[in-house]
Amino acid sequence: MAGGITETGEPYSPFVGLVYMFNLIVGTGALTMPKAFAAAGWVVSLSLIVFLGFMSYMTTTFVIEAMAAANAQLRWKRREQEETDDSDSTSDYSDDDSGRGRSEPETKPILSVQRSGHDHFDIVERVEMGQMASMFFNKVGVNMFYICIIVYLYGDLAIYAAAVPISLMEVACGNHSCSIGSVKYNDTDACWGSVTRKDAYRVFLSVFTLLLGPFTFFNAQKTKYLQILTSLMRWIAFTMMIILALIRIGKGTGEGHPPVASLSGVPNLFGVCVYSFMCQHSLPSLVTPISDKKRVGSLVLADYVLILGFYVLLSFTAIFCFDSSLLHDMYTLNFTDNCDVLDIPVLRYFLGLFPVFTISTNFPIIAVTLRNNWKTLFHRDGGTYPWVVDRVVFPLITLVPPIVVAFCTHNLETLVGITGSYAGTGIQYIIPAFLVFYSRRHLQPVMGRDAVNKHRSPFRHAVWVWFVLVWAAFCLMFVTANIILTETKK
Numbered sequence: 309m310a311g312g313i314t315e316t317g318e319p320y321s322p323f324v325g326l327v328y329m330f331n332l333i334v335g336t337g338a339l340t341m342p343k344a345f346a347a348a349g350w351v352v353s354l355s356l357i358v359f360l361g362f363m364s365y366m367t368t369t370f371v372i373e374a375m376a377a378a379n380a381q382l383r384w385k386r387r388e389q390e391e392t393d394d395s396d397s398t399s400d401y402s403d404d405d406s407g408r409g410r411s412e413p414e415t416k417p418i419l420s421v422q423r424s425g426h427d428h429f430d431i432v433e434r435v436e437m438g439q440m441a442s443m444f445f446n447k448v449g450v451n452m453f454y455i456c457i458i459v460y461l462y463g464d465l466a467i468y469a470a471a472v473p474i475s476l477m478e479v480a481c482g483n484h485s486c487s488i489g490s491v492k493y494n495d496t497d498a499c500w501g502s503v504t505r506k507d508a509y510r511v512f513l514s515v516f517t518l519l520l521g522p523f524t525f526f527n528a529q530k531t532k533y534l535q536i537l538t539s540l541m542r543w544i545a546f547t548m549m550i551i552l553a554l555i556r557i558g559k560g561t562g563e564g565h566p567p568v569a570s571l572s573g574v575p576n577l578f579g580v581c582v583y584s585f586m587c588q589h590s591l592p593s594l595v596t597p598i599s600d601k602k603r604v605g606s607l608v609l610a611d612y613v614l615i616l617g618f619y620v621l622l623s624f625t626a627i628f629c630f631d632s633s634l635l636h637d638m639y640t641l642n643f644t645d646n647c648d649v650l651d652i653p654v655l656r657y658f659l660g661l662f663p664v665f666t667i668s669t670n671f672p673i674i675a676v677t678l679r680n681n682w683k684t685l686f687h688r689d690g691g692t693y694p695w696v697v698d699r700v701v702f703p704l705i706t707l708v709p710p711i712v713v714a715f716c717t718h719n720l721e722t723l724v725g726i727t728g729s730y731a732g733t734g735i736q737y738i739i740p741a742f743l744v745f746y747s748r749r750h751l752q753p754v755m756g757r758d759a760v761n762k763h764r765s766p767f768r769h770a771v772w773v774w775f776v777l778v779w780a781a782f783c784l785m786f787v788t789a790n791i792i793l794t795e796t797k798k
Contacts, residue, residue, distance in 0.1 A: 318597060319597050319598070319599040320597055320598065320599065321598070321599060321600070322599070322600055322601075322603060322604065322607050325594060325595065325597070325598040325604075325607065326607050326610065327539075328594055329587060329594050329608070329611050330611055330614065330615060331539045331542065332587050332594065333584070333585060333587045333611075333615055334542070334546070334584075334615060334618065334619075335542075335584075335666075335670075336467055336468070336471060336663070336667065336720075336724070337581075337584030337585075337586070337728070338546070338618075338619060338622060338639075339471075339638050339639045339663065340580055340584075340637055340638070340639070340721050341580055341581070341584055341619060341622065341623050341639075342622065342626030342627060342630075342635055343635040343636065343637060343639070344573065344580040344581075345566070345577070345623040345624070345627050346566050346573075346626075346627045346632035346635050347570060347572070347573030347576065347632070348569070348570055348571075348573035348574050348576075349566060349567040349568050349569035349570045349573070350566050350567075350568065350627060351568045351569050352568075352569045352570070352571070352573075352574060352577075353577060353623065354620065356574065356577060356578065357581050357616065357619060358616065360578070360582060360585060361581075361585060361615070361616040361619075363737065363776065363779065364582075364585035364588075364612070364736055365608065365612040366765070366767050366776065367588060367736055367737055367740035367741065367776060368587065368740075369605065369608065369765035369766060369767060370740040370741060370743065370767075370773075371437070371588050371740045371743065371744075372431075372591065372595060372604065372605070372608070372763050372765070373744050373747070373761055373763055373764045373765045374440055374444070374740070374743040374744050374747045375431050375435055375440070375591070375595065375596070375763070376429040376430075376431050376761050376762070376763035376764075377429070377744075377747035377750070377751050377761060378435040378439070378440050378443055378444075379429065379430060379431055379432060379435065380428040380751060381443060381747075381750065381751060382433060382435070383428045384428065429761045429762050430601075431595060431596055431601055431763065432596075433596070434592050434593065434596040434597075435592055436592050436593075437453070437457075437588075437589055437591075437592065437739065438454065438457075438681075438684065441453040441454075441739075441743070443750070444742075444743060444746040444747050445742070445746065449742070451685065453739060454681055454684060454685040455685070456731055456734035456735060456738075456739065457681055457735065458678060458682065458685070459730070459731040459734075460589075460731035460732060460734070460735055461674055461677060461678040461681065462678065462710055463710075463723065463726065463727025463731055464674050465674055465675060465678065465706075465707075465710035466709075466710040466713040466714055466723055466727075467720060467723045467724055467727065468667045468670065468671045468674065468710075469513065469516065469517070469710050469711055469713075469714035470513075470713075470714040470717070470718045470720055470723060471638060471663050471667050471720060472516050472663060472664050472667050472668055472671075473510075473512035473714070474509065474637070474641075474663075475638060475640070475661060475663045475664050476516075476661075476664060477505060477508045477509045478641050478660055479644065479657060479660045479661060480499070480508060481499040481505055481508055495509075509718055513714055513715060516668075517707075517711050520668060520672055520675075521675075521711070523671075523672035523675060523676070524675040524679060524706050524707045525700075525703045526676075538665065538666045538669055541662060542662075545640065545658070546618075546622065548643075548655065548659065549622065549625075549626075549639065549640070549643060549659070550621055550622055552643065553625035553626060553628075553629035553630075554625055556629050556648070556649055557625065557628055557629055561648065562628050562629045562630075563629070563630055563631040563634075564626075564627045564628040564630050564631060564632060565631075565632070566627040566628070566632055575725070575729070575786065575787050575790040575791075576721060576722070576725040577725075578725075578728070578729060578783065578786075578787065579724060579725030579726060579729035579787065580721070580725055580728060581728070582728035582729065582736055583724050583725075583727055583728030583732050584619065584728075585736065586728070586732055586735065586736060588735055588736055588739070588740055589735050601763070604763070605763070605766070626642070630642050637718075637719065637720035637721045638663060638720055640659045640660060640662050643655075643659045643660075644656045644657070644659055644660035675706055675707060678706045679702050679703055679706040682702050682705065682706060683698075683702055729783070729787040733780050733783055733784055737776050737777070737779065737780035737783075738776075738777065738780050740776075741773045741777050741780075742777075744765065744773060745770070745773050
């Protein structure tokens with residue numbers, strides 16, 4: 309994330325790559341989607357999520373094309389350097405030979421000198437988005453890229469920092485008796501004696517900060533087995549929620565009567581959906597290790613269709629199973645306080661604590677990634693940071709803001725909506741569109757007009773790039789106007 313070319317990692321099959329992408333996309337955003345669906349109406353929600361899924365797929369193909377272009381440019385520069393070195397080495401023998409050696413790589417397109425059987429557009433090296441931005445953008449564009457990534461990661465950390473204490477509060481406050489399924493609790497309600505639910509939330513947030521915050525000062529990496537464990541828990545939890553909701557609806561005891569359309573819920577639904585389809589920033593890490601990339605485009609399309617169907621199934625079963633006014637920001641909590649849906653205590657506690665296990669493992673990774681992006685943004689060639697700045701200042705500016713936000717509000721729907729609407733729009737729409745646009749402009753002079761990027765997007769016409777940018781601008785204006793109008797009415 310912080311830019312630079314890293315090792316590709318162990319290769320895996322296209323099917324494994326499809327599973328990894330599914331696990332990356334389907335996360336916290338999916339748990340906040342049911343309430344957003346209920347607020348916007350089922351017809352509006354279905355239409356918007358299908359369209360946003362299509363837009364996200366389009367920009368995903370843009371990023372993959374830019375990755376191939378970045379690999380081609382790196383090979384071209386390497387080839388040019390090799391031929392320049394060769395021409396310099398022959399200068400000791402013949403000035404004429406030296407002249408021909410230097411001029412050839414400057415005037416001949418790369419396709420005329422490439423080795424037979426080798427395609428320069430093969431995605432072999434993992435080029436992160438920060439590195440692609442450095443290759444294709446000017447200095448202002450690179451800085452804007454990092455600012456956008458940083459804002460998004462701050463939103464991510466704030467969401468994670470709020471989601472874990474909320475789940476712990478719901479479980480610890482003892483709201484699991486089978487008689488309270490239709491109760492909507494307030495922050496001022498009692499939890500333990502004179503301790504309110506809001507106080508309990510802040511206690512758990514403080515504990516969360518003390519336990520996981522120190523990882524920001526060090527390096528943390530996911531392990532293979534931890535990823536397998538969290539992926540397994542995610543599949544079990546989501547499958548349980550869908551099946552339980554379907555059983556209740558099938559029995560005719562569902563309480564949900566969502567509206568057909570409610571435009572007031574659209575802005576927040578937009579942010580939630582954008583956030584829930586976010587994967588563009590991690591595509592280099594996902595796609596590069598795939599051993600056979602001939603059908604990577606088809607696999608990505610299949611993944612998006614599968615994820616879209618999963619989101620629709622999860623959200624529609626939720627809004628018809630539960631009363632819209634009783635849907636929690638974190639959907640798992642609807643199963644912990646309603647024994648009509650799930651009357652097995654162990655499973656209710658499992659769903660209630662599910663976000664705690666899965667999100668807690670991601671928090672240190674996101675924090676370290678954000679810290680490294682801050683370092684990259686302010687880094688100057690040849691310069692080093694003092695120990696205090698490197699080991700104290702950067703971790704603190706990474707950790708403190710999201711924790712403060714989590715202390716001030718635990719409205720996950722709003723946090724996800726704002727993060728998706730602003731930073732998410734930049735990462736999912738604006739950055740991929742500019743990457744593919746400028747990568748094409750950079751490569752045409754050196755690759756020749758006849759060069760064909762085998763990983764080029766199906767949406768290869770420039771009209772699609774401009775369509776994405778116009779759509780992104782419209783979305784930002786729409787969401788901003790809605791926030792201003794909402795605040796004015798208060």
